[in-house]
Amino acid sequence: MIIGVLKEIKVHENRVSMTPAGVEMAVARGHTVVVEANAGVGSGFDDAAYTAAGARILPRPQDVFAEAELILHVKEPQPSEYDLIQPHHTVFTYFHFAADAGLTAAIRTSGCVALAYETVRGKDGGLPLLTPMSEVAGRMAVQEAAKYNERTHGGRGILLGGVTGVAPATVLIIGGGIVGTNAAMMAAGLGARVLILDTNLERLRYLSEIMPKNVTPLMSSPATIRELSREADAIIGAVLVAGAKAPKLITREMLRDLKPGCVLVDVAIDQGGCFETSRPTTHADPIFEVDGIIHYCVANMPGAVPITSTMALTNATLPYVLAIAGKGWKRACQEDPGLAAGLNMVAGRITHPGVAEAFGLPLTPMDEVLA
The missing domain is CATH 3.40.50.720 (NAD(P)-binding Rossmann-like Domain)
Known part of the structure; x- marks a missing residue:
């Protein structure tokens, strides 16, 4: 051929x-x-x-x-x-x-x-051709959240890991799959306080076993997302429905309750995004602001x-x-x-x-x- x-x-x-x-x-x-x-x-x-x-x-x-x-x-x-x-x-x-x-x-x-x-599905039911790029995107999501939390980029001016005597940033990760797991490990490694949400109890048990002590796996629900998003300095959308549109988990109305300068990183943007206010961006112009909230929605993150x-x-x-x-x-x-x-x-x-x-x-x- x-x-x-x-x-x-x-x-x-x-x-x-x-x-x-x-x-x-x-x-x-x-x-x-x-x-x-x-x-x-x-x-x-x-x-x-x-x-x-x-x-x-x-x-x-x-x-x-x-x-x-x-x-x-x-x-x-x-x-x-x-x-x-x-x-x-x-x-x-x-x-x-x-x-x-x-x-x-x-x-x-x-x-x-x-x-x-x-x-494409693997023998274990996983997504073998999405997994490697999900690993890259999950890790990059934290790098981008850290960068755009800097005041010079319009963010809150918070170091994700904090320093001695100063509390670390709170990173909320919605979705405990490959993207979310890699993002949580990276954020934890930087010293952030990490909250990771998923709807699968078995997955949460697994995450509880493998994650460092500064990562808290929690059952996801609309009420939990509304409550925890108010505490977050960065929110990473890591929800995937293979082949279908991503659900909208952070609405426009919810933005008014977020901390000014909070960074939203929508890794699901290829599938339409999991934040209502998301729209695809590029590495040439990666962010935009809605109601004082920074959105990073690059559709080909691993390309960087x-x-x-x-x-x-x-x-x-x-x-x-x-x-x-x-x-x-x-x-x-x-x-x-x-x-x-x-x-x-x-x-x-x-x-x-x-x-x-x-x-x-x-x-x-x-x-x-x-x-």
């Missing part, structure tokens, strides 16, 4: 979907890999490294789309790429359809096979640390890429139900319940597209 590796064009997105090491493994299995010029530069891989691994370098994205059958991206296709996607393409990337009506309509029109990193992020992501995606290239998307999905869970659209038909529900569109049963 011909595998195409595109250069990311989202603002300040520096990751790449395949490393030269991955190219070498694909070529050894008989596949052809074409890479858009300078696709890996932001992650520390120049074109010469890809050429040495056996790839061919193509100058434009149009050339990659024209040759490749399996298209690899990191972030969702951008509007300038929509018309390049054809029915014979299998596009494997993060899509986050439920938060983007325009992208959903464009991919439906294209007729391609859309395999979404974020809904591409060397770490690219290695973590491609370690997870490469086995799936090789399976799709070796067997074709349909057989690969027939043999791996977890990969099949990544199917969001096939030939204009929506195959993921979260996407269908988000837009009130008909759902095509997975068995039907894999028959």
